[in-house]
Amino acid sequence: MDWRHVPSLSALRAFEAAARLTNYSAAARELNVTHAAIAQHVRRLEDHFGLSLMQRDGQTMQPTPEGQRLSRSLSTAFGQIAEISEDLIAQDTDRPLRIATTPSFAEYWLMPRIGAFWAANPEIRVEIAPSGDLVDLRADGFDLAIRYGRGAWPGLNTERLESAGHVVVAAPSVVGSNYVGCMTDLEDQHWLITGTSTEERVWLKANGLDLSKCRVTQMDVTALSLQAVRAGHGITIVPRAVAIGDIENGTLIALCEEIDSDLGYHILTRPDRVSPQLKTFIAWLRKQRETP
Protein backbone atom coordinates (compact mmCIF):
# COMPACT_ATOMS: atom_id res chain seq x y z
CA MET A 1 0.00 0.00 0.00
CA ASP A 2 1.52 3.32 -1.06
CA TRP A 3 0.85 5.83 1.69
CA ARG A 4 3.28 8.43 0.37
CA HIS A 5 0.66 10.72 -1.13
CA VAL A 6 -2.04 10.13 1.44
CA PRO A 7 -2.58 13.03 3.83
CA SER A 8 -4.01 12.81 7.33
CA LEU A 9 -6.92 10.39 7.53
CA SER A 10 -8.54 12.65 10.11
CA ALA A 11 -8.33 15.53 7.66
CA LEU A 12 -9.85 13.39 4.90
CA ARG A 13 -12.71 12.44 7.17
CA ALA A 14 -13.30 16.08 8.04
CA PHE A 15 -13.28 17.03 4.38
CA GLU A 16 -15.63 14.22 3.36
CA ALA A 17 -18.20 15.36 5.87
CA ALA A 18 -17.82 19.01 4.83
CA ALA A 19 -18.19 18.19 1.14
CA ARG A 20 -21.14 15.91 1.66
CA LEU A 21 -22.98 18.34 3.92
CA THR A 22 -21.76 21.50 2.06
CA ASN A 23 -21.41 23.08 5.44
CA TYR A 24 -18.46 23.18 7.84
CA SER A 25 -20.67 23.69 10.86
CA ALA A 26 -22.85 20.69 10.02
CA ALA A 27 -19.73 18.59 9.40
CA ALA A 28 -18.42 19.69 12.79
CA ARG A 29 -21.63 18.54 14.46
CA GLU A 30 -21.53 15.17 12.72
CA LEU A 31 -17.94 14.59 13.82
CA ASN A 32 -18.29 16.16 17.28
CA VAL A 33 -15.64 18.80 16.72
CA THR A 34 -15.75 22.57 16.18
CA HIS A 35 -16.06 24.21 12.77
CA ALA A 36 -12.54 25.52 13.30
CA ALA A 37 -11.19 21.96 13.24
CA ILE A 38 -13.00 21.26 9.97
CA ALA A 39 -11.72 24.48 8.41
CA GLN A 40 -8.15 23.72 9.42
CA HIS A 41 -8.33 20.17 8.08
CA VAL A 42 -9.69 21.31 4.73
CA ARG A 43 -7.04 24.01 4.51
CA ARG A 44 -4.28 21.50 5.15
CA LEU A 45 -5.66 19.14 2.52
CA GLU A 46 -5.70 21.97 -0.03
CA ASP A 47 -2.07 22.66 0.77
CA HIS A 48 -1.24 18.97 0.51
CA PHE A 49 -2.87 18.50 -2.89
CA GLY A 50 -2.11 21.94 -4.25
CA LEU A 51 -5.75 22.21 -5.27
CA SER A 52 -8.81 24.05 -4.08
CA LEU A 53 -11.26 21.53 -2.69
CA MET A 54 -14.04 23.74 -1.33
CA GLN A 55 -15.30 27.14 -2.41
CA ARG A 56 -17.63 29.68 -0.96
CA ASP A 57 -21.26 29.63 -1.92
CA GLY A 58 -22.76 32.52 -0.01
CA GLN A 59 -22.80 31.44 3.58
CA THR A 60 -21.92 27.83 2.96
CA MET A 61 -19.27 25.92 1.03
CA GLN A 62 -19.42 23.79 -2.11
CA PRO A 63 -16.84 21.29 -3.22
CA THR A 64 -14.91 22.20 -6.33
CA PRO A 65 -14.82 19.63 -9.17
CA GLU A 66 -11.60 18.19 -7.72
CA GLY A 67 -13.20 18.30 -4.30
CA GLN A 68 -16.14 16.34 -5.66
CA ARG A 69 -13.84 13.68 -7.07
CA LEU A 70 -12.04 13.31 -3.76
CA SER A 71 -15.28 13.41 -1.79
CA ARG A 72 -16.88 10.62 -3.84
CA SER A 73 -13.93 8.31 -3.33
CA LEU A 74 -13.78 9.13 0.37
CA SER A 75 -17.52 8.62 0.89
CA THR A 76 -17.27 5.16 -0.66
CA ALA A 77 -14.14 4.26 1.30
CA PHE A 78 -15.35 5.55 4.65
CA GLY A 79 -18.77 4.03 4.02
CA GLN A 80 -17.12 0.63 3.74
CA ILE A 81 -15.16 1.21 6.91
CA ALA A 82 -18.27 2.29 8.79
CA GLU A 83 -20.19 -0.74 7.51
CA ILE A 84 -17.61 -3.37 8.46
CA SER A 85 -17.18 -1.67 11.85
CA GLU A 86 -20.90 -1.88 12.49
CA ASP A 87 -20.99 -5.50 11.35
CA LEU A 88 -18.21 -6.53 13.70
CA ILE A 89 -19.76 -4.66 16.61
CA ALA A 90 -23.08 -6.38 15.86
CA GLN A 91 -21.36 -9.74 15.63
CA ASP A 92 -19.85 -9.19 19.04
CA THR A 93 -23.20 -8.12 20.42
CA ASP A 94 -25.29 -10.89 18.88
CA ARG A 95 -23.12 -13.88 19.70
CA PRO A 96 -23.63 -16.14 22.73
CA LEU A 97 -21.66 -15.56 25.90
CA ARG A 98 -18.48 -17.53 25.80
CA ILE A 99 -17.51 -18.99 29.14
CA ALA A 100 -14.27 -20.78 29.81
CA THR A 101 -14.20 -22.98 32.91
CA THR A 102 -12.07 -25.59 34.54
CA PRO A 103 -13.22 -29.07 33.59
CA SER A 104 -14.46 -30.10 37.00
CA PHE A 105 -16.28 -26.87 37.52
CA ALA A 106 -18.07 -27.40 34.25
CA GLU A 107 -18.93 -31.01 35.02
CA TYR A 108 -19.91 -30.81 38.70
CA TRP A 109 -20.83 -27.23 39.42
CA LEU A 110 -22.05 -25.56 36.32
CA MET A 111 -23.70 -28.11 34.05
CA PRO A 112 -25.94 -29.48 36.79
CA ARG A 113 -27.27 -25.95 37.33
CA ILE A 114 -27.14 -24.37 33.90
CA GLY A 115 -30.60 -25.60 33.03
CA ALA A 116 -32.00 -23.26 35.63
CA PHE A 117 -30.16 -20.35 34.06
CA TRP A 118 -31.46 -21.18 30.63
CA ALA A 119 -34.98 -21.53 31.93
CA ALA A 120 -34.80 -18.13 33.61
CA ASN A 121 -33.03 -16.40 30.72
CA PRO A 122 -34.03 -18.06 27.46
CA GLU A 123 -32.82 -15.04 25.46
CA ILE A 124 -29.24 -15.30 26.72
CA ARG A 125 -27.19 -17.91 24.92
CA VAL A 126 -24.19 -19.32 26.70
CA GLU A 127 -21.36 -21.38 25.29
CA ILE A 128 -19.29 -23.26 27.83
CA ALA A 129 -15.74 -24.31 27.04
CA PRO A 130 -14.14 -26.54 29.67
CA SER A 131 -10.39 -26.13 29.52
CA GLY A 132 -7.56 -27.02 31.79
CA ASP A 133 -5.38 -24.40 30.11
CA LEU A 134 -5.23 -20.84 31.30
CA VAL A 135 -7.01 -19.02 28.55
CA ASP A 136 -6.39 -15.46 27.39
CA LEU A 137 -9.86 -13.88 27.59
CA ARG A 138 -9.10 -11.26 24.98
CA ALA A 139 -7.04 -13.27 22.52
CA ASP A 140 -9.24 -16.36 22.79
CA GLY A 141 -12.50 -14.45 22.70
CA PHE A 142 -14.03 -15.28 26.06
CA ASP A 143 -16.36 -13.08 28.06
CA LEU A 144 -15.79 -14.84 31.36
CA ALA A 145 -13.58 -17.51 32.77
CA ILE A 146 -13.94 -19.61 35.88
CA ARG A 147 -10.52 -20.36 37.23
CA TYR A 148 -9.31 -22.09 40.31
CA GLY A 149 -6.67 -20.36 42.37
CA ARG A 150 -6.01 -17.51 44.76
CA GLY A 151 -7.48 -14.84 42.61
CA ALA A 152 -4.50 -12.74 41.60
CA TRP A 153 -4.92 -12.50 37.82
CA PRO A 154 -3.44 -9.19 36.67
CA GLY A 155 -5.41 -7.05 34.27
CA LEU A 156 -8.67 -8.83 34.95
CA ASN A 157 -11.65 -8.24 37.20
CA THR A 158 -11.59 -11.08 39.70
CA GLU A 159 -14.33 -12.14 42.06
CA ARG A 160 -14.13 -15.23 44.26
CA LEU A 161 -17.08 -17.46 43.62
CA GLU A 162 -16.60 -20.17 46.22
CA SER A 163 -14.49 -22.97 47.49
CA ALA A 164 -14.20 -26.05 45.33
CA GLY A 165 -14.94 -28.39 48.21
CA HIS A 166 -12.60 -31.15 47.16
CA VAL A 167 -12.41 -34.29 49.26
CA VAL A 168 -9.82 -37.06 49.19
CA VAL A 169 -11.54 -40.44 49.64
CA ALA A 170 -10.52 -44.06 49.99
CA ALA A 171 -12.05 -47.35 51.10
CA PRO A 172 -11.59 -48.14 54.83
CA SER A 173 -9.61 -51.22 53.85
CA VAL A 174 -7.02 -49.04 52.21
CA VAL A 175 -6.08 -46.76 55.12
CA GLY A 176 -8.04 -48.18 58.01
CA SER A 177 -11.30 -46.77 59.30
CA ASN A 178 -9.51 -44.86 62.06
CA TYR A 179 -7.22 -42.86 59.73
CA VAL A 180 -6.29 -39.54 61.38
CA GLY A 181 -4.65 -36.58 59.66
CA CYS A 182 -4.86 -34.84 56.36
CA MET A 183 -2.58 -35.57 53.49
CA THR A 184 -0.43 -37.61 55.91
CA ASP A 185 1.49 -40.45 54.31
CA LEU A 186 -0.64 -40.36 51.22
CA GLU A 187 2.28 -40.18 48.83
CA ASP A 188 2.66 -43.92 48.91
CA GLN A 189 -0.92 -44.43 47.86
CA HIS A 190 -2.07 -45.35 44.39
CA TRP A 191 -3.89 -42.30 43.01
CA LEU A 192 -6.71 -42.93 40.59
CA ILE A 193 -7.44 -39.58 39.05
CA THR A 194 -8.85 -38.21 35.81
CA GLY A 195 -6.75 -36.20 33.43
CA THR A 196 -9.17 -33.30 33.63
CA SER A 197 -8.85 -32.89 37.39
CA THR A 198 -6.93 -29.67 36.90
CA GLU A 199 -7.98 -27.81 39.97
CA GLU A 200 -7.79 -30.92 42.14
CA ARG A 201 -4.15 -31.27 41.25
CA VAL A 202 -3.58 -27.64 42.13
CA TRP A 203 -5.15 -28.20 45.58
CA LEU A 204 -3.17 -31.36 46.27
CA LYS A 205 0.05 -29.59 45.40
CA ALA A 206 -0.86 -26.61 47.56
CA ASN A 207 -1.34 -29.07 50.43
CA GLY A 208 2.03 -30.59 50.08
CA LEU A 209 1.38 -33.61 47.92
CA ASP A 210 3.60 -34.04 44.92
CA LEU A 211 1.69 -36.26 42.49
CA SER A 212 4.77 -36.59 40.32
CA LYS A 213 6.26 -38.71 43.14
CA CYS A 214 3.18 -40.85 43.45
CA ARG A 215 1.86 -43.80 41.54
CA VAL A 216 -0.85 -42.28 39.40
CA THR A 217 -3.23 -44.03 37.13
CA GLN A 218 -5.10 -41.66 34.88
CA MET A 219 -8.75 -42.58 34.56
CA ASP A 220 -11.03 -41.52 31.78
CA VAL A 221 -14.03 -40.60 33.89
CA THR A 222 -14.57 -39.87 37.56
CA ALA A 223 -17.22 -42.59 37.87
CA LEU A 224 -14.62 -45.23 37.06
CA SER A 225 -12.21 -43.68 39.56
CA LEU A 226 -14.82 -43.92 42.29
CA GLN A 227 -15.70 -47.50 41.39
CA ALA A 228 -12.06 -48.53 41.65
CA VAL A 229 -11.64 -46.64 44.92
CA ARG A 230 -14.73 -48.36 46.39
CA ALA A 231 -13.14 -51.65 45.48
CA GLY A 232 -10.07 -50.70 47.47
CA HIS A 233 -7.71 -50.25 44.55
CA GLY A 234 -6.53 -46.81 45.54
CA ILE A 235 -7.54 -43.27 46.51
CA THR A 236 -8.83 -40.29 44.60
CA ILE A 237 -9.88 -36.66 44.96
CA VAL A 238 -13.27 -35.44 43.80
CA PRO A 239 -15.73 -32.68 44.56
CA ARG A 240 -17.51 -33.41 47.83
CA ALA A 241 -20.91 -33.53 46.13
CA VAL A 242 -19.81 -36.53 44.10
CA ALA A 243 -18.68 -38.64 47.05
CA ILE A 244 -21.05 -37.54 49.80
CA GLY A 245 -23.27 -40.62 49.39
CA ASP A 246 -20.40 -43.08 49.73
CA ILE A 247 -19.01 -41.18 52.70
CA GLU A 248 -22.34 -41.17 54.50
CA ASN A 249 -23.01 -44.88 53.99
CA GLY A 250 -19.50 -45.77 55.08
CA THR A 251 -18.34 -47.15 51.80
CA LEU A 252 -15.64 -44.50 51.65
CA ILE A 253 -13.73 -42.45 54.19
CA ALA A 254 -13.03 -38.75 53.70
CA LEU A 255 -9.31 -38.55 54.33
CA CYS A 256 -8.91 -34.84 53.74
CA GLU A 257 -11.27 -32.09 52.75
CA GLU A 258 -10.88 -28.60 51.37
CA ILE A 259 -12.20 -26.29 54.07
CA ASP A 260 -11.27 -22.62 54.57
CA SER A 261 -8.81 -22.73 51.75
CA ASP A 262 -7.63 -19.56 50.06
CA LEU A 263 -7.84 -21.52 46.87
CA GLY A 264 -11.18 -21.47 45.20
CA TYR A 265 -13.17 -20.83 42.03
CA HIS A 266 -13.05 -17.26 40.74
CA ILE A 267 -15.01 -15.33 38.18
CA LEU A 268 -12.70 -13.57 35.75
CA THR A 269 -13.83 -10.85 33.33
CA ARG A 270 -12.14 -8.17 31.31
CA PRO A 271 -12.47 -4.63 32.59
CA ASP A 272 -14.95 -2.52 30.65
CA ARG A 273 -16.18 -5.49 28.65
CA VAL A 274 -19.12 -6.59 30.69
CA SER A 275 -22.27 -6.58 28.61
CA PRO A 276 -25.75 -6.53 30.22
CA GLN A 277 -26.13 -10.23 29.38
CA LEU A 278 -22.83 -11.03 31.04
CA LYS A 279 -23.89 -9.07 34.12
CA THR A 280 -27.04 -11.20 34.27
CA PHE A 281 -24.98 -14.37 34.07
CA ILE A 282 -22.60 -13.18 36.80
CA ALA A 283 -25.50 -12.28 39.08
CA TRP A 284 -26.88 -15.77 38.56
CA LEU A 285 -23.49 -17.31 39.39
CA ARG A 286 -23.40 -15.32 42.63
CA LYS A 287 -26.88 -16.53 43.50
CA GLN A 288 -25.91 -20.12 42.83
CA ARG A 289 -23.11 -20.16 45.37
CA GLU A 290 -25.73 -19.68 48.07
CA THR A 291 -27.43 -22.85 46.93
CA PRO A 292 -26.12 -26.10 48.49
Next chain:
Amino acid sequence: MDWRHVPSLSALRAFEAAARLTNYSAAARELNVTHAAIAQHVRRLEDHFGLSLMQRDGQTMQPTPEGQRLSRSLSTAFGQIAEISEDLIAQDTDRPLRIATTPSFAEYWLMPRIGAFWAANPEIRVEIAPSGDLVDLRADGFDLAIRYGRGAWPGLNTERLESAGHVVVAAPSVVGSNYVGCMTDLEDQHWLITGTSTEERVWLKANGLDLSKCRVTQMDVTALSLQAVRAGHGITIVPRAVAIGDIENGTLIALCEEIDSDLGYHILTRPDRVSPQLKTFIAWLRKQRETP
Protein backbone atom coordinates in the same frame (compact mmCIF):
# COMPACT_ATOMS: atom_id res chain seq x y z
CA MET B 1 -22.22 8.69 7.77
CA ASP B 2 -22.43 6.79 11.02
CA TRP B 3 -19.11 7.07 12.77
CA ARG B 4 -20.36 5.74 16.12
CA HIS B 5 -18.87 2.28 15.73
CA VAL B 6 -15.73 3.28 13.84
CA PRO B 7 -12.56 3.15 15.90
CA SER B 8 -9.40 5.15 15.32
CA LEU B 9 -8.55 5.39 11.62
CA SER B 10 -4.87 5.26 12.53
CA ALA B 11 -5.47 2.00 14.35
CA LEU B 12 -7.36 0.59 11.37
CA ARG B 13 -4.50 1.52 9.06
CA ALA B 14 -2.02 -0.17 11.40
CA PHE B 15 -4.17 -3.28 11.55
CA GLU B 16 -4.65 -3.43 7.79
CA ALA B 17 -0.92 -3.40 7.22
CA ALA B 18 -0.34 -6.00 9.94
CA ALA B 19 -3.00 -8.31 8.56
CA ARG B 20 -1.86 -7.95 4.97
CA LEU B 21 1.82 -8.50 5.80
CA THR B 22 1.13 -11.05 8.62
CA ASN B 23 3.91 -9.39 10.51
CA TYR B 24 3.86 -6.47 12.99
CA SER B 25 7.47 -5.56 12.29
CA ALA B 26 6.93 -5.41 8.52
CA ALA B 27 3.78 -3.35 9.04
CA ALA B 28 5.79 -1.00 11.23
CA ARG B 29 8.38 -0.54 8.51
CA GLU B 30 5.71 0.17 5.89
CA LEU B 31 4.08 2.82 8.08
CA ASN B 32 7.33 4.21 9.51
CA VAL B 33 6.49 3.47 13.11
CA THR B 34 7.74 0.93 15.65
CA HIS B 35 6.26 -2.56 16.09
CA ALA B 36 5.06 -1.39 19.51
CA ALA B 37 2.73 1.13 17.86
CA ILE B 38 1.28 -1.58 15.62
CA ALA B 39 0.80 -3.93 18.57
CA GLN B 40 -0.95 -1.26 20.62
CA HIS B 41 -3.23 -0.30 17.75
CA VAL B 42 -4.26 -3.91 17.11
CA ARG B 43 -4.85 -4.44 20.83
CA ARG B 44 -7.09 -1.39 20.99
CA LEU B 45 -9.06 -2.55 17.97
CA GLU B 46 -9.62 -5.94 19.57
CA ASP B 47 -10.92 -4.19 22.68
CA HIS B 48 -13.15 -1.95 20.57
CA PHE B 49 -14.72 -4.79 18.59
CA GLY B 50 -14.65 -7.35 21.37
CA LEU B 51 -13.09 -9.82 18.94
CA SER B 52 -9.71 -11.31 18.35
CA LEU B 53 -8.35 -9.96 15.07
CA MET B 54 -4.83 -11.44 14.97
CA GLN B 55 -3.41 -14.65 16.38
CA ARG B 56 0.03 -16.03 16.82
CA ASP B 57 1.48 -18.23 14.15
CA GLY B 58 4.90 -19.14 15.44
CA GLN B 59 6.96 -16.01 15.18
CA THR B 60 4.48 -14.05 13.15
CA MET B 61 0.77 -13.20 13.31
CA GLN B 62 -2.18 -14.30 11.20
CA PRO B 63 -5.53 -12.59 11.02
CA THR B 64 -8.40 -14.49 12.50
CA PRO B 65 -11.50 -15.01 10.29
CA GLU B 66 -13.01 -11.81 11.68
CA GLY B 67 -9.67 -10.11 11.17
CA GLN B 68 -9.68 -11.25 7.56
CA ARG B 69 -13.13 -9.77 7.02
CA LEU B 70 -12.05 -6.45 8.48
CA SER B 71 -8.76 -6.48 6.64
CA ARG B 72 -10.40 -7.06 3.25
CA SER B 73 -12.74 -4.13 3.70
CA LEU B 74 -9.93 -1.92 4.92
CA SER B 75 -7.59 -2.86 2.08
CA THR B 76 -10.26 -1.91 -0.44
CA ALA B 77 -11.14 1.32 1.34
CA PHE B 78 -7.58 2.47 1.96
CA GLY B 79 -6.63 1.45 -1.58
CA GLN B 80 -9.26 3.83 -2.91
CA ILE B 81 -8.00 6.61 -0.68
CA ALA B 82 -4.41 6.04 -1.77
CA GLU B 83 -5.45 6.00 -5.42
CA ILE B 84 -7.44 9.25 -5.37
CA SER B 85 -4.67 10.90 -3.38
CA GLU B 86 -2.11 9.92 -5.97
CA ASP B 87 -4.39 11.08 -8.78
CA LEU B 88 -4.88 14.51 -7.25
CA ILE B 89 -1.18 14.92 -6.59
CA ALA B 90 -0.48 13.96 -10.20
CA GLN B 91 -3.15 16.36 -11.42
CA ASP B 92 -1.54 19.18 -9.54
CA THR B 93 1.80 18.24 -11.00
CA ASP B 94 0.66 17.82 -14.61
CA ARG B 95 -1.54 20.86 -15.09
CA PRO B 96 -0.46 24.14 -16.75
CA LEU B 97 0.73 27.04 -14.62
CA ARG B 98 -2.16 29.24 -13.70
CA ILE B 99 -1.29 32.92 -13.66
CA ALA B 100 -3.63 35.63 -12.47
CA THR B 101 -2.81 39.15 -13.61
CA THR B 102 -4.32 42.58 -13.67
CA PRO B 103 -6.07 43.24 -16.98
CA SER B 104 -3.67 45.92 -18.23
CA PHE B 105 -0.65 43.89 -17.30
CA ALA B 106 -1.99 41.00 -19.29
CA GLU B 107 -2.85 43.14 -22.29
CA TYR B 108 0.14 45.44 -22.51
CA TRP B 109 2.98 43.75 -20.67
CA LEU B 110 2.54 40.02 -20.70
CA MET B 111 0.72 39.02 -23.88
CA PRO B 112 3.07 40.93 -26.17
CA ARG B 113 5.97 38.97 -24.68
CA ILE B 114 4.47 35.57 -23.82
CA GLY B 115 5.27 34.21 -27.27
CA ALA B 116 8.94 34.43 -26.42
CA PHE B 117 8.37 32.42 -23.25
CA TRP B 118 6.47 29.75 -25.10
CA ALA B 119 9.14 29.57 -27.76
CA ALA B 120 11.84 29.14 -25.15
CA ASN B 121 9.88 26.72 -22.97
CA PRO B 122 7.48 24.72 -25.14
CA GLU B 123 7.07 22.10 -22.39
CA ILE B 124 5.70 24.57 -19.85
CA ARG B 125 2.03 25.36 -20.34
CA VAL B 126 0.77 28.64 -18.96
CA GLU B 127 -2.81 29.76 -18.44
CA ILE B 128 -3.30 33.46 -18.00
CA ALA B 129 -6.37 34.81 -16.25
CA PRO B 130 -6.77 38.60 -16.34
CA SER B 131 -8.77 39.71 -13.37
CA GLY B 132 -9.35 43.01 -11.70
CA ASP B 133 -10.36 41.27 -8.51
CA LEU B 134 -7.86 40.39 -5.86
CA VAL B 135 -7.67 36.64 -6.18
CA ASP B 136 -6.98 34.16 -3.42
CA LEU B 137 -4.08 32.09 -4.80
CA ARG B 138 -4.96 29.04 -2.73
CA ALA B 139 -8.71 29.11 -2.89
CA ASP B 140 -8.81 30.04 -6.57
CA GLY B 141 -6.06 27.65 -7.57
CA PHE B 142 -3.41 30.00 -8.94
CA ASP B 143 0.30 29.45 -8.90
CA LEU B 144 1.23 33.07 -9.35
CA ALA B 145 -0.47 36.42 -9.43
CA ILE B 146 0.69 39.73 -10.82
CA ARG B 147 -0.79 42.46 -8.71
CA TYR B 148 -0.41 46.19 -8.71
CA GLY B 149 0.30 47.87 -5.41
CA ARG B 150 2.95 48.42 -2.77
CA GLY B 151 3.73 44.79 -2.19
CA ALA B 152 2.47 44.12 1.30
CA TRP B 153 0.37 40.97 0.79
CA PRO B 154 0.47 38.94 3.96
CA GLY B 155 1.13 35.24 3.78
CA LEU B 156 2.53 35.41 0.27
CA ASN B 157 5.98 35.64 -1.25
CA THR B 158 6.13 39.04 -2.89
CA GLU B 159 8.67 40.33 -5.36
CA ARG B 160 8.42 43.70 -7.09
CA LEU B 161 8.52 43.27 -10.86
CA GLU B 162 8.52 46.83 -12.07
CA SER B 163 6.70 50.09 -12.35
CA ALA B 164 3.56 50.17 -14.44
CA GLY B 165 4.62 53.35 -16.27
CA HIS B 166 1.20 54.92 -16.53
CA VAL B 167 0.79 58.23 -18.30
CA VAL B 168 -2.14 60.64 -18.29
CA VAL B 169 -2.67 62.11 -21.79
CA ALA B 170 -4.87 64.69 -23.47
CA ALA B 171 -5.03 66.66 -26.68
CA PRO B 172 -3.29 70.11 -26.57
CA SER B 173 -6.63 71.76 -27.30
CA VAL B 174 -8.04 70.36 -24.07
CA VAL B 175 -5.52 71.71 -21.57
CA GLY B 176 -3.29 73.95 -23.70
CA SER B 177 0.09 72.90 -24.96
CA ASN B 178 1.83 74.68 -22.08
CA TYR B 179 0.10 72.70 -19.28
CA VAL B 180 2.36 72.60 -16.22
CA GLY B 181 1.85 70.38 -13.21
CA CYS B 182 0.79 66.88 -12.52
CA MET B 183 -2.77 65.95 -11.61
CA THR B 184 -3.42 69.65 -11.20
CA ASP B 185 -7.02 70.71 -11.85
CA LEU B 186 -7.77 67.47 -13.64
CA GLU B 187 -10.85 66.69 -11.61
CA ASP B 188 -12.95 68.89 -13.86
CA GLN B 189 -11.85 66.97 -16.92
CA HIS B 190 -13.90 64.34 -18.72
CA TRP B 191 -12.20 61.00 -18.12
CA LEU B 192 -12.49 58.40 -20.85
CA ILE B 193 -11.34 55.18 -19.26
CA THR B 194 -11.91 51.44 -19.69
CA GLY B 195 -13.56 49.38 -17.01
CA THR B 196 -10.57 47.12 -16.82
CA SER B 197 -8.10 49.85 -15.94
CA THR B 198 -7.84 48.51 -12.42
CA GLU B 199 -4.31 49.50 -11.63
CA GLU B 200 -4.65 52.83 -13.39
CA ARG B 201 -7.46 53.75 -11.05
CA VAL B 202 -5.32 52.72 -8.11
CA TRP B 203 -2.53 55.02 -9.27
CA LEU B 204 -4.84 57.98 -9.86
CA LYS B 205 -6.30 57.61 -6.41
CA ALA B 206 -2.87 57.33 -4.87
CA ASN B 207 -2.03 60.62 -6.55
CA GLY B 208 -4.96 62.48 -5.14
CA LEU B 209 -7.53 62.18 -7.90
CA ASP B 210 -10.94 61.00 -6.86
CA LEU B 211 -12.57 59.58 -9.98
CA SER B 212 -15.88 59.35 -8.19
CA LYS B 213 -15.98 63.15 -8.24
CA CYS B 214 -15.19 63.33 -11.94
CA ARG B 215 -17.18 62.93 -15.09
CA VAL B 216 -16.23 59.47 -16.24
CA THR B 217 -17.27 57.73 -19.40
CA GLN B 218 -16.41 54.04 -19.35
CA MET B 219 -15.04 52.89 -22.68
CA ASP B 220 -15.00 49.35 -23.91
CA VAL B 221 -11.46 49.28 -25.27
CA THR B 222 -8.42 51.45 -24.80
CA ALA B 223 -8.14 52.10 -28.55
CA LEU B 224 -11.48 53.87 -28.48
CA SER B 225 -10.44 55.90 -25.47
CA LEU B 226 -7.32 57.06 -27.27
CA GLN B 227 -9.29 57.95 -30.40
CA ALA B 228 -11.71 60.08 -28.41
CA VAL B 229 -8.86 61.73 -26.51
CA ARG B 230 -7.05 62.53 -29.78
CA ALA B 231 -10.25 64.22 -30.95
CA GLY B 232 -10.19 66.45 -27.90
CA HIS B 233 -13.16 64.88 -26.11
CA GLY B 234 -11.42 64.27 -22.81
CA ILE B 235 -8.39 62.74 -21.09
CA THR B 236 -7.34 59.23 -20.20
CA ILE B 237 -4.63 57.18 -18.49
CA VAL B 238 -2.83 54.34 -20.25
CA PRO B 239 0.47 52.51 -20.11
CA ARG B 240 3.24 54.68 -21.57
CA ALA B 241 3.97 52.16 -24.33
CA VAL B 242 0.50 52.61 -25.75
CA ALA B 243 0.66 56.39 -26.04
CA ILE B 244 4.33 56.99 -26.76
CA GLY B 245 3.69 57.45 -30.50
CA ASP B 246 1.03 60.11 -30.04
CA ILE B 247 3.14 61.90 -27.46
CA GLU B 248 6.18 62.00 -29.73
CA ASN B 249 4.28 63.33 -32.74
CA GLY B 250 2.55 66.01 -30.68
CA THR B 251 -0.97 64.66 -31.07
CA LEU B 252 -1.19 64.16 -27.32
CA ILE B 253 0.44 65.75 -24.32
CA ALA B 254 1.64 63.70 -21.34
CA LEU B 255 0.05 65.51 -18.44
CA CYS B 256 1.39 63.27 -15.72
CA GLU B 257 3.51 60.15 -15.69
CA GLU B 258 4.19 57.40 -13.18
CA ILE B 259 7.89 57.75 -12.31
CA ASP B 260 9.59 56.59 -9.09
CA SER B 261 6.34 55.41 -7.61
CA ASP B 262 6.23 52.91 -4.75
CA LEU B 263 3.28 51.45 -6.58
CA GLY B 264 4.13 48.83 -9.15
CA TYR B 265 3.56 45.34 -10.45
CA HIS B 266 4.49 42.52 -8.07
CA ILE B 267 4.95 38.81 -8.44
CA LEU B 268 2.95 36.93 -5.79
CA THR B 269 3.41 33.24 -5.01
CA ARG B 270 2.46 30.96 -2.16
CA PRO B 271 5.26 29.93 0.17
CA ASP B 272 6.46 26.35 -0.36
CA ARG B 273 4.40 25.95 -3.50
CA VAL B 274 6.86 26.95 -6.17
CA SER B 275 7.34 24.14 -8.65
CA PRO B 276 10.37 23.96 -10.95
CA GLN B 277 8.19 25.13 -13.86
CA LEU B 278 6.98 28.10 -11.86
CA LYS B 279 10.56 28.99 -10.99
CA THR B 280 11.38 29.00 -14.69
CA PHE B 281 8.47 31.31 -15.37
CA ILE B 282 9.48 33.68 -12.57
CA ALA B 283 13.05 33.80 -13.82
CA TRP B 284 11.73 34.69 -17.27
CA LEU B 285 9.55 37.46 -15.78
CA ARG B 286 12.59 38.91 -14.05
CA LYS B 287 14.53 38.83 -17.31
CA GLN B 288 11.71 40.60 -19.14
CA ARG B 289 11.72 43.66 -16.90
CA GLU B 290 15.17 44.44 -18.18
CA THR B 291 13.80 44.53 -21.70
CA PRO B 292 12.45 47.89 -22.84
Next chain:
DNA sequence: TCCATATGTAAGCTCAACTAACAGGTAAGA
Protein backbone atom coordinates in the same frame (compact mmCIF):
# COMPACT_ATOMS: atom_id res chain seq x y z
C1' DT C 1 -30.89 47.37 11.26
C1' DC C 2 -30.79 43.32 13.90
C1' DC C 3 -30.17 38.60 14.56
C1' DA C 4 -28.74 34.05 13.55
C1' DT C 5 -26.05 31.57 11.04
C1' DA C 6 -21.83 30.74 8.44
C1' DT C 7 -16.42 30.53 7.83
C1' DG C 8 -11.40 32.28 8.91
C1' DT C 9 -7.62 32.27 11.84
C1' DA C 10 -4.27 32.46 15.63
C1' DA C 11 -2.95 31.07 20.13
C1' DG C 12 -2.96 27.68 23.37
C1' DC C 13 -4.16 23.02 25.33
C1' DT C 14 -4.19 17.92 25.60
C1' DC C 15 -4.14 13.25 24.83
C1' DA C 16 -3.70 9.84 20.88
C1' DA C 17 -0.01 8.22 18.82
C1' DC C 18 4.16 7.24 19.20
C1' DT C 19 9.13 5.87 20.95
C1' DA C 20 12.41 3.80 24.06
C1' DA C 21 13.56 0.18 26.61
C1' DC C 22 13.22 -4.04 28.23
C1' DA C 23 11.27 -8.79 28.41
C1' DG C 24 10.17 -13.08 26.53
C1' DG C 25 9.20 -16.34 22.60
C1' DT C 26 10.35 -18.81 18.12
C1' DA C 27 13.22 -20.89 14.84
C1' DA C 28 17.32 -21.84 12.33
C1' DG C 29 22.07 -22.90 12.21
C1' DA C 30 26.43 -24.27 14.32
Next chain:
DNA sequence: TCTTACCTGTTAGTTGAGCTTACATATGGA
Protein backbone atom coordinates in the same frame (compact mmCIF):
# COMPACT_ATOMS: atom_id res chain seq x y z
C1' DT D 1 22.60 -27.35 23.47
C1' DC D 2 23.85 -22.80 22.52
C1' DT D 3 23.88 -18.73 19.79
C1' DT D 4 21.91 -15.54 16.83
C1' DA D 5 18.35 -13.11 14.60
C1' DC D 6 14.09 -12.25 14.30
C1' DC D 7 9.37 -11.77 16.24
C1' DT D 8 5.65 -9.73 19.62
C1' DG D 9 4.21 -7.80 24.43
C1' DT D 10 4.06 -4.16 27.50
C1' DT D 11 5.02 -0.08 30.31
C1' DA D 12 6.54 4.50 31.04
C1' DG D 13 7.39 8.69 29.08
C1' DT D 14 7.31 12.18 25.17
C1' DT D 15 5.28 15.13 21.72
C1' DG D 16 2.87 17.25 18.06
C1' DA D 17 -1.57 16.39 15.52
C1' DG D 18 -5.85 17.47 16.51
C1' DC D 19 -8.51 20.05 18.71
C1' DT D 20 -10.78 24.17 21.40
C1' DT D 21 -11.27 28.90 22.47
C1' DA D 22 -11.96 33.35 21.25
C1' DC D 23 -12.49 36.70 18.27
C1' DA D 24 -13.25 38.61 13.59
C1' DT D 25 -15.84 39.00 9.43
C1' DA D 26 -19.44 37.71 5.98
C1' DT D 27 -24.14 36.36 4.48
C1' DG D 28 -28.98 36.37 4.41
C1' DG D 29 -33.58 36.70 6.25
C1' DA D 30 -36.92 39.20 9.10
